Amino acid sequence: MSSPLTVSVITPCYNGSRYLRATIESVLAQSYPVLEMIVVDDGSTDDSAVIAESFGHPIRVIRQKNQGESVARNVAIQAARGDYVQFLDADDLLTPDAVEQKVCAVERHPGAVAISRIAFFTNDPARPTQITDIPTSEWFPRIIGTNFGAPHAWLVPRETVVTAGGFDASLRWFEDWELWTRIALPQPALVPVDHAGALYRQHPQSQLATTKDADRARGHAAVMARLGQGMLKRPELLAAHGEAMLWALWTSLRRALEKGVGWDELSPVTDVLAKLAARGPAQVRKGRLAAMIRLVGPRWASRLHGLVNRRSTWSPQAAAV
Numbered sequence: 551m552s553s554p555l556t557v558s559v560i561t562p563c564y565n566g567s568r569y570l571r572a573t574i575e576s577v578l579a580q581s582y583p584v585l586e587m588i589v590v591d592d593g594s595t596d597d598s599a600v601i602a603e604s605f606g607h608p609i610r611v612i613r614q615k616n617q618g619e620s621v622a623r624n625v626a627i628q629a630a631r632g633d634y635v636q637f638l639d640a641d642d643l644l645t646p647d648a649v650e651q652k653v654c655a656v657e658r659h660p661g662a663v664a665i666s667r668i669a670f671f672t673n674d675p676a677r678p679t680q681i682t683d684i685p686t687s688e689w690f691p692r693i694i695g696t697n698f699g700a701p702h703a704w705l706v707p708r709e710t711v712v713t714a715g716g717f718d719a720s721l722r723w724f725e726d727w728e729l730w731t732r733i734a735l736p737q738p739a740l741v742p743v744d745h746a747g748a749l750y751r752q753h754p755q756s757q758l759a760t761t762k763d764a765d766r767a768r769g770h771a772a773v774m775a776r777l778g779q780g781m782l783k784r785p786e787l788l789a790a791h792g793e794a795m796l797w798a799l800w801t802s803l804r805r806a807l808e809k810g811v812g813w814d815e816l817s818p819v820t821d822v823l824a825k826l827a828a829r830g831p832a833q834v835r836k837g838r839l840a841a842m843i844r845l846v847g848p849r850w851a852s853r854l855h856g857l858v859n860r861r862s863t864w865s866p867q868a869a870a871v
Contacts, residue, residue: 555653558632558708559587562622566640567596569751574605576643576749582650585632586610589640590622598640620717620725627708627716635708637701637726641751643675644702648747652705655741662739664705665698669746679752685742689734690787691794694777697727703748704730710738723761723769731777735784767806768815774802775818782825792826792834799823800839803852813849820848 559577563570570589577587586608591599593616602611612625619639627635634656636649652664665685669678682699686692714732717725734740761769778799781787788795803819813820824847827840834840842851 555634555657556585556632557582557634557636557649557653557705558626558630559584559636559638560623560626560630561587561589561638561640562592562619562626563589563594563598563602563640564592564616564619564622565594565596565598567594567598567601569641570598570601573638573640573643574602574609576646577638578605579646580644580649581647582653584608584636584649586630587638588612588626588629590614590626592616592619592622618719618722620719620721624716624719627711630708632708634705635711636705639701642700642702643749643751645745645747645749647745648702649705651743651745651747655743656705659739659741661707661710662741663707663710663733664741664743666703666705666743666748667746668699668703668748668750670750670752672752675749675751678746678749681746684744685740687740687742689737689740691791693731693734694774694791694794694798697724698730700748700750701726702750706733721769721772723765724773725769727769728773728776731773732780735780735787737787764806764809764811767802767809768811771802771806771811771816771819774799775822778819778822778826782822782829788826789831792830793837796823796826796830796834796837796840799826803848807852823848 561573574587577584588610589602591602591611591613593614599611599613602609612629614622614625638644648666652666655664656662667684668682670680671678685698710733714729717729721728778795781795799819799822803816803823806816823843826834827843830840842854
């Protein structure tokens with residue numbers, strides 16, 4: 551009989567003392583005991599580290615100077631001893647059976663990634679304001695269009711995260727979505743868990759609430775550019791989902807421009823657009839948008855698209871000539 555899977559909970563924390571105690575208690579209350587919870591105190595100026603250290607085993611605390619949550623998560627990933635990692639931000643919670651539900655799901659699929667539903671709450675976690683739909687069992691094409699869920703909805707093999715390269719510390723927005731896209735490219739088994747075990751706390755200081763629209767557009771464009779580059783190296787994915795990727799890149803470009811992001815910042819997107827229009831599968835190359843990009847380049851195509859859109863809707867459905 552194989553040994554039970556072990557789970558390391560990874561929590562980056564910067565001045566999180568207001569909610570950290572409740573977050574830790576939600577981990578200690580798990581019906582499937584975790585091997586450890588690694589709290590990386592990212593240069594907090596409050597008593598976050600002291601709070602975490604007061605719990606003792608299985609809470610492990612790593613203190614570091616402030617370097618951002620991606621670096622903090624990566625430090626914890628390298629230190630983790632569990633087979634799987636469960637991400638959990640310092641202001642969020644897990645239901646008591648959250649880890650057990652996901653472990654039971656992946657036990658039947660060695661090496662699989664599990665994702666659960668998410669319940670959003672403001673004050674009382676027992677009274678959610680919204681619960682997400684049942685997650686998908688297919689990475690593509692949905693990962694092209696949306697982030698599947700908050701970090702604590704996932705249970706991922708540690709080695710899968712390490713092989714993918716961990717979180718990219720150069721990204722300031724949607725760094726989790728970008729990691730999921732790199733994990734998705736080899737298409738490991740994705741197991742949906744019909745259980746709202748991830749409790750997402752909504753408050754005015756959360757990253758979701760404080761990110762500006764222009765920065766959200768920047769993050770979206772960066773994720774699309776990197777995913778597009780990855781798909782260009784995988785002909786089978788490009789053949790199946792190249793058109794969705796082209797239009798996702800185009801949408802991220804147009805949205806970023808509308809929010810005031812400059813062309814220089816968007817060069818990774820325009821580079822991938824040009825490559826996809828030239829080297830993509832036949833169904834992509836024959837489309838009106840790809841033809842326009844090949845003819846005049848992404849920048850002029852964007853300007854012409856703006857003129858056309860004043861009179862008609864130029865959609866993916868109308869793109870094929």
